[in-house]
Amino acid sequence: MMIRIFASVFASALLTFTSLPQSRASNSADLGFELSRQLCSRCHVIGEYNRMGGIGNSPSFTWMVKSSDWRERFLTFYSRRPHPVFTRVPGYALWSDVPPYYPPFEITRDEIDLIVAYVETLRTSQ
Numbered sequence: 001m002m003i004r005i006f007a008s009v010f011a012s013a014l015l016t017f018t019s020l021p022q023s024r025a026s027n028s029a030d031l032g033f034e035l036s037r038q039l040c041s042r043c044h045v046i047g048e049y050n051r052m053g054g055i056g057n058s059p060s061f062t063w064m065v066k067s068s069d070w071r072e073r074f075l076t077f078y079s080r081r082p083h084p085v086f087t088r089v090p091g092y093a094l095w096s097d098v099p100p101y102y103p104p105f106e107i108t109r110d111e112i113d114l115i116v117a118y119v120e121t122l123r124t125s126q
């Protein structure tokens with residue numbers, strides 16, 4: 001428990017210290033990783049973090065980023081099946097009334113941009 005508290009204090013200190021304008025890109029990627037971990041990693045393999053995780057029918061982020069239109073796909077993921085059932089973007093009507101089989105979550109366009117910044121790092125690192 002103490003170690004976890006220490007780790008999160010350390011992580012936020014690190015974010016504060018690195019929030020100089022020139023390190024903005026890597027900051028966005030870090031935040032995007034955190035969001036991906038919280039919201040997407042249950043179904044998707046999002047990188048080394050859960051290389052053996054995810055659910056069988058969800059493509060891994062590392063695989064999807066190889067397609068030429070990956071950015072478009074990620075920017076609009078909430079309107080692509082199966083996400084409309086459980087993903088809510090403020091300002092956009094929920095696309096489906098089907099009872100969610102997965103705990104619904106809300107995500108903003110800005111947060112999606114952060115995820116895209118993270119996914120971009122997967123593209124350059126593989």
Ligand code: HEC
Pocket residue numbers: 036039040041042043044057058059064073074077080081082083102107115
């Ligand atoms: C409940 C499981 C689940 C969660 C949570 C989930 N996804 Fe998915 N996602 C899927 C499945 C299943 C597919 C494959 C759909 C298909 O092939 O028809 C998919 C496909 C995608 C695609 C490709 C869509 C396309 O049409 O090309 C993207 C991009 C994507 N997910 C991004 C995300 C992001 C970003 C998050 C987190 C914010 C997320 N997903 C959370 C299950 C999930």
